[in-house]
Amino acid sequence: MSAGEGPARRRDSEISFATRRRLFLVSGAVLAALMTWALAGMPAFGDYHGIYGLLLNRVAVPQEHATNVITAVNFDYRGFDTLGEEFILFAAVLGLALILRERRDEEEGPPDDDAVGRQVSGASVAVRLITVTLVGPTVLLAGYIIAHGAITPGGGFQGGVIAATALLFVYLGGEYLALRRIRPLPLVEITKATGAAGFVLIGIAGLIWGVAFLDNWLPKGTPGDVFSAGTMQLLSVAVGFEITGGFVLILSEFLDQTIVLRRRRGARSG
Amino acid sequence: MSFLPFAIAIWIFLVGLYGVVSSHHLVHLVICLSVVQSSTYLLLLGIGYRTNGAASIFVDIPLNTKAVDPVVKALTLTDVVVGAAVTALLLALAVQAQKRFGTVDPDELDPLRD
Numbered sequence: 001m002s003a004g005e006g007p008a009r010r011r012d013s014e015i016s017f018a019t020r021r022r023l024f025l026v027s028g029a030v031l032a033a034l035m036t037w038a039l040a041g042m043p044a045f046g047d048y049h050g051i052y053g054l055l056l057n058r059v060a061v062p063q064e065h066a067t068n069v070i071t072a073v074n075f076d077y078r079g080f081d082t083l084g085e086e087f088i089l090f091a092a093v094l095g096l097a098l099i100l101r102e103r104r105d106e107e108e109g110p111p112d113d114d115a116v117g118r119q120v121s122g123a124s125v126a127v128r129l130i131t132v133t134l135v136g137p138t139v140l141l142a143g144y145i146i147a148h149g150a151i152t153p154g155g156g157f158q159g160g161v162i163a164a165t166a167l168l169f170v171y172l173g174g175e176y177l178a179l180r181r182i183r184p185l186p187l188v189e190i191t192k193a194t195g196a197a198g199f200v201l202i203g204i205a206g207l208i209w210g211v212a213f214l215d216n217w218l219p220k221g222t223p224g225d226v227f228s229a230g231t232m233q234l235l236s237v238a239v240g241f242e243i244t245g246g247f248v249l250i251l252s253e254f255l256d257q258t259i260v261l262r263r264r265r266g267a268r269s270g
Numbered sequence: 271m272s273f274l275p276f277a278i279a280i281w282i283f284l285v286g287l288y289g290v291v292s293s294h295h296l297v298h299l300v301i302c303l304s305v306v307q308s309s310t311y312l313l314l315l316g317i318g319y320r321t322n323g324a325a326s327i328f329v330d331i332p333l334n335t336k337a338v339d340p341v342v343k344a345l346t347l348t349d350v351v352v353g354a355a356v357t358a359l360l361l362a363l364a365v366q367a368q369k370r371f372g373t374v375d376p377d378e379l380d381p382l383r384d
Contacts, residue, residue: 024288028287031284031287036280039276040273040276045273045274045275045316046272046320046321046323047320048317048338050341053318053340053342054339057337057340058333058334061328062333068327069327069337070326070340070343070344072340073343073344078341078344085348088355089352092356092358092359096358096359096362099363099365099366100362100365152327152329157347157351161354224329243351246355257365
């Protein structure tokens, strides 16, 4: 970044804000018309007759013993798509960690709260009490949601995000340093990697078992039981691990940015 | 009235797009992008809806109950997860833009500037 370039500097090719808005209004109107035209040709709302989905509604329970058909679609009928989705998330978190890594001109400093001479009142007793009380039930709820993915609404994705919010409670109610202690990053990364690898390994185990990749090779139990739906529950747990690890990593990286990393004195950017 | 859900999806899409076009702040821009994306949730769920259909979870309803389409619901779930991941990645880029160029106004980010 060179000095002396004020925000007022504008390139010649730049169009003014008003022109840009007019351009958008015209093209947006055209786009709206095209979209309306396209969607008007759709089956009327509430009158959907997609054979595939309606068939799955009928066969998922007798065939796979999963009462939550959406989980059956995600972890069984279209499990391969979910594998791709999982790795999109994996790659995104990896990219985020890479983008936000400590740069050469940055150093890790003590959190603002611990700066010398700074008086921080911290969270009030009431906030601390509530957040600390909520951590346990949040983790429990996450476990419940993950474990019942094939039965009632829920699954690894939803439960994983709930588990990661437990971390935010610790941050809200306590200090950042306490947060660092309960969130050993290598363990978080291992959790995430285990989740991602677990999904693939459960799929490959099907090949060893003599069925197709990601086919349901475990005993399927009684529909509605926790131990039903075979591999779906295992996959749900694997995804739960990956999502928990991934979101804890995302939250930690952003918190580290605001709290610990600061520009080394006298360093130049670039 | 049967077009209403689709009309709202179009509306959310365009409102989000207007936010992206007129944005002066990268974080605002990323949030507008997720508004654009949320229109796809409504579109997907709107497509799969069947009048008076139950949710496709057969724990306490008989198997032959009329239920909405489960495939678009699974797609919406994928959509939400990928959306969250992409938003996080873009926000990280915004953080780096602020560090490197000292600004988060897209108009002041010049590709030719160091």
